[in-house]
Amino acid sequence: MVLFGPRILTWNATVQPLPAASSPAGNSPAAAPQPAAPSVPGSAQSSPSASGTAGPALPRSAPTRLMIPKIGVDAPFTDLEIGPSGALDPPPADDTNLVGWHAAGASPGERGTALIAGHLDTATAPAVFARLSELVAGDSFEIARADGTMAVFVVDSVESFEKNDFPEKRVYGDTSAALVRLITCAGAYDRTVRDYTENLVVFAHLDVTG
Template sequence: MSNRPDVSPGAPLSRRIRRWGVATAFWTLLLVTLFLVFGPGLPGEDPAEPSKPPAAGAERAPASTPAPTDRNRDRDPARLNGPAMPRSAPTRLKIGKIGVDAPFTGLSIGPSGALDAPPADDTNLVGWQTSGITPGERGTALIAGHLDTATSPAVFARLTELAPKDRFEVKRADGTTAVFVVDSVESFRKDDFPDERVYADTPAALVRLITCAGAYDRTAKDYTENLVVFAHLERQA
């Protein structure tokens, strides 16, 4: 599209004047912009002089970069090319910060499509999806545990105390140990659970620790939320 004003004989004079004014303003603005971009520095600045380093003790402002979402973090190239281990069943979960040292039991996907819960009569037991990824393999491994039972707190009663950069270990049947680092700890309503984000497959070696959270619904006899700990494999020990 041309930026020239309409000066055809049929155009009224007032319209031609207005359009000439618009065109003049456009070209003036363009020249000013080019001067500011390619011209000398602002008054008082010498463009040939390099920037001076900050004084001793002064702090530079950090670069403004958007924080990655958990989904993007799972797709981070550094993470995708990170460590991974061959398949081996987990045998014990150890989370020193919250005093967890629990054996594993195998769990299946129930008729509803959700992961079955571990047996409720053992307060120190965690379960893993035996048909899925083992902790340490590339992919998303699922580990579930109870928040409490009818009589006492259970294995994941203190799971909310975990925070990003905390570490935990999964002992495995092949004698190796997978060391994981927490990325985030988040709660979701059970009727609005982000299945894709929590369960989706990935080439990174990830783990989700899952338990109940929120208020207890006495009518449904269940908690209203799920707590999920998002973590990635740091190394093999």
């Protein structure tokens, strides 16, 4: 499975790993999307946010749980790394209720763009991000962090991109704001490459901390 590729965000069944979808339930083995690795943002960013203001932010702390009540998500986190292929490895395919974050990048709530990936489905069942496409601008979700704080994020937009035309800079670009990207697979399932044709990205910003 591949989630983030060297230059584009894609998930392929055999190459670069990152989070997200697997093959449709009951069909081929799980396949995950793959987000671009080389330009994965770090924890300290400098360019202004889209609104022109940096907004609130938290100190660095690992995320422990993602909660999106609207779509029934309540899932623990696992760390994801850039694999030998140059793509971000996906979460384990045998756990349908698990999300991963790029542990070498910004943590959720910290200034920068935090990347969170989850599978769309597995060979046998829907997975944690099966309903991610149901989110709309204005929806909110929470991320519990290891330091005991709770970060609340508000969705700015939900968009799908062809894997061969992924807007890398827009998704991973530097920012002084505390942003999160939730990423999974989308589109049709291509059996020839055992992967989905698109990636779904939820763009969100930090709203409240506690």
